[in-house]
Amino acid sequence: MQVMKKTDRGLSNKNLLNTFVELIRRASSDLPVDVVTAIKEGLLTEKRNSIAYKTLQMILKNIKLAKEKSLPMCQDTGTPVFYVTLPNPPLSPFVKGGCSGIRGIINQAIKESVHKLYLRPNIVDTLTGKNLGDRTGPGYPVINFEEWEKDYIKVILMLKGGGCENVGTQYALPDSRVNAGRDLEGVRRCILDAVHKAQGRGCSPGILGVCIGGDRVSSYEESKRQLLRSLDDRNENPVLGKLEQSIMKDSNRLGIGPMGFGGKTTLLGVKIGSLCRIPPSYFVSVTYMCWAYRRRGFEYENEKVRRWLY
Amino acid sequence: MVILNSPISKKEVVKLRAGDTVHLNGIIVTARDVAHKYLIEKKPKEYKKLLKNGVLYHCGPVVDRVGKKWIIAAAGPTTSMRQEPYTAEVIREYGVSGIIGKGGMGDRTLEALKKYKAVYFHAIGGLAQVLAECVVDVKDVFMLKEFGSPEAMWVLDVRDFPVTITMDSHGNSLHKTMYEKSGAILNSLITKGGL
């Protein structure tokens, strides 16, 4: 790998590679504090020694162990989804090769992380069923690139588990199955239906990322992006904020609880965003995230980490 | 809480009820869909003894090799529904007494649990570290080269492996009751509620 000279404002790929490996380690083994706090708050609402209480207690013990051992808190280390924001070219302390350069570094970081046991060899060729081991391939990992006017790089990584991804769903309104019209009440019915259908199968307590509007693809994409928000933030849009609170309250009344064993803690959070749409379409997309809500990030400037995120 | 030792005799199986919390000890064998398909299509005889009254675990562990020893680095349950097409037949062919997984299973499996006397143990999804600590020894591994590490059949010796019975040999399924109960609440929230 060629290292750019400092005078070129180029970055050393080696440093960046190590930072990516550390990012993966943190994401896989160390759950962010907003998530741990939400699980603890859930624990306090459950009856002492109920099955919900014991389940959450066990989950907290697991989180602690994973951190101490620097090992995956869940053996399904998921699909790595990266959000990479790069400085505009004129500002750029650039990475050689631009986006494809970053892609190469990420693929290498995944290889190293498999060998260090931060990630399970988790990618399969869909047609042959063959596990690709420490390699990567089309669709794995997922990398979203963006640009901004700042002069440093920002990277966020989410490890998205398979069990919870499977219970995600999308509605096209009107939807007669759930008696949902094209208004916020219809949206509410869809989201509550999704929580009910998921039961404990997404490893509840879960977190919902929701998008209203968009097309099928952008809607799902935005629903996942909503999960980048901090659990304790407030929605900037008061209408959506109210909807979030209402869904949260009602979901936790369903009695599904941790793992679907029964209890008050069915969801830890709800994040809702909206996109514009064309008149024929009105989508409600729900991404379900398990309690193992693994996301970490960093900002990178002058060959070093400026700040760790989450 | 019930303490069980695997293999589990059918006499013990029928005493167990959905809702029981259990600490499991003894041998459990990991198997995901690929292994299930193999067990049914190839019907390999050498597994008969191992699985008789035995316990299957829906799990694809993270495994490390230290010298000659295998170390289980992470070992939580995976979604059981993927094994639904094969499970009834595996229980019948091999005389399995227990299945450990997450998310519960369908009607065919529930029927097989009743007919051939077996139970479904629900482990906590994502509990990879706590459950890995319960593994005291890796006794053997089958089909490692053929299937790769997550799909291989790992023979694990466990102690105090914490699970909850959610489907028993009397036709009870906590998953079904929870679906109905929460469905009724949902309906009342929809009709009464609103923004």
Ligand code: SF4
């Ligand atoms: S849904 Fe999440 S916690 Fe559950 S097994 Fe998958 S990654 Fe792990």
